[in-house]
Amino acid sequence: MKNFGYTIQRDQSIDIDQNDRRIVNYLLSLEPSFNLCLGCGSCTGTCTAGHFVDFNIRRVHTLLRRGESKQLKTEMKKCMFCGKCQLVCPRGVNLRNLIITIQRAIEQIG
């Protein structure tokens, strides 16, 4: 079954004080449309890469918000940059720019 990302999080406890919010802050400054996301999952539903492999762009959003950047690194390698997600987003989130910015942030943080 397709994983739309509603039950994506494994049981875990998160220490909010230790969150690495660098990426998300960087992202929000460059692509403020990220704030418009309502978490509907349309982007994931249509994702080209998601049809082949366990890749969930909505989960990426959550990882970002929570500052779990380690997982992000492997996730972001899977995107083909096709732009389908952006076309279906009901909120007008600039997803391609978001993705490229995340990739760059990961690169810089290392």
Add this chain to the structure above:
Amino acid sequence: MINFNLFVLPFFLGLIYVLVAVGKSWYHWIKALTPIDKVKLSTLIRHPKQALSALKEVFLESLVHRKMWKRNPLLGYMHMSFALGWFLLIVCGNIESRFYSGVHVNAPYYPIFLKFFIHDRLVIFFEVFSVPGFFRFLMDFLLLYILSGLVLALLKRQYSNFFGMKRTSRFQFTDRVAMTCLWLIFPLRLLAESFTAGHYGSGGGFLTQPLGDFLVQLLPVPSEFVAYAMWWGYSLSLGIFFVMLPYSRYMHIPTEVLLIFFRHAGIQPKKWYSSFSDTEVQSCSRCGVCIDICQMNTAGIHNAQTVYFIQGVRDRYVPEEITQKCLVCGRCQEICPVGINTDSLRLIKRRELGSGQSTDFSYLKSDDKPKTAQIVYFSGCMTHLTPSIIRAMTGILENAGISYLHLDKDRSICCGRPLMIAGKDRQANELIEINKQIIHETRATLLVTSCPICYRVFREEYNLPIRIQHHSQFILDLIKTGKIPLQGQFKKVVYHDPCDLGRGTKTYEAPREVLSKVTDLLPVKQEANNALCCGGSLGILNVTQQQRAMITKEALDILLENKPEILATACPLCKKTFATHASIPVMDIAELVYQSIPKPSYSASAQSHQAKSYANELI
């Protein structure tokens, strides 16, 4: 009489400077060519016929400014009067000077300041039929011609809209200095010649003599002194102009000549910033023609148009934001009078920005046994967002009785262009290799795609040894060979040219021909190579959805001017983008064709089948 005066020095030194500077640049550009390109260039020079055709283009473009004429006659006249007028002034001045000096080779400054050196030779005013009289007339005429262009240039700064331009380019300091000098050269020459003619009472032509006579009368100071000062001014403005030339927009004059030769030699832009790119960049005259046609204006972006981008490249610093802000729609490339490959320049600079995080597409490798077919249909990612196009295409294929393989029926692998257009070539090539392998394994001889983005990259980057068609071409072939019967409804339709299909691959006719078979195709004010971008372009990342919407709405306004019933396009991305804002249905040409295929037998049999099964159930 010694034909020398101190005032020739600024001109003379400036001339030497500019010749050395331009020669050095030419030398570097030619030296930096790839070995293959060097061979191409030397072949061109050794073939007089080809070299001559290059020279012809130099004449038509650099002197006559043919493309400017086509764009706006006033603009064409202005550019031509400067270029051709000055060129003729130099050539005729040289011939004229030989007549006076009696030798063939004169010092380079002699013809330029001829009227100063020969003022003691009496020539009867307006004696057109003698050789000196004729030249006197001709030279004055040419000067007047250039001055008329100068008046236009001054007007253009104020009233650019008369020249078909809303916005003009901004100038840098060196440009301003060089331009001021250029604009001073010809009035100063006029004054210098007039004062000299007036002072000696002879030697002027139909313009300079009466003007000189008149001005000398008005002067409170000795006219000889004023004339001398004017000659100094004339020489200085020439000298400063020459020294500033390599650092200003006027560098495009000598560079364009070389560029035309490069092009005639068959030298192509590369994927990296090559010597050819640098020649292109320096050939940009900053004419600003690419400003108004850029749709980013509509979205309120006024700093990233090609002229500003190229300016940044020339100054060796382009802010990343400017490099990225471009729809890569190709409109400026179509209109640029110098013919600069603006799109490929943008992509080169995007590539340089760093190719970004590495990708991992290993998940795409599959061990499924490949299916084979002669004809392979690749719908593309975007088409998966518009299933009606896929339905129409498979419907058409089945109606034509063609056996085919729908390569990406369930899921699509991206063609790679979205990555490539963002400057991520390395990552794009990974996808390209995977797709190539899959296509290769189908043993297809014809690859049909519904998406112009895929179509373009298949053609440009894939090197497939098979035929590649966009579905508009494929459908046209089917219609022409009578494979699909058509019963058009001939509704009023306008056609929107997708950027990648139209300007990208020059496919303008096939979709129109298909449409004219089934619809009543109305004209659009801006179409074919002047068509607007729908605003959905994958070429730009850093614009908001609101800005995109502005671009889309503007394009729709123009498309719907003639009140069509349906907006037709040939690209799933255009369709999806327009559909959000259009007041009328937006349909792909495949859908329109599929709609026009009569299907009586199909529906009848389907009905009877239903009826039978219902009857069976009853029994």
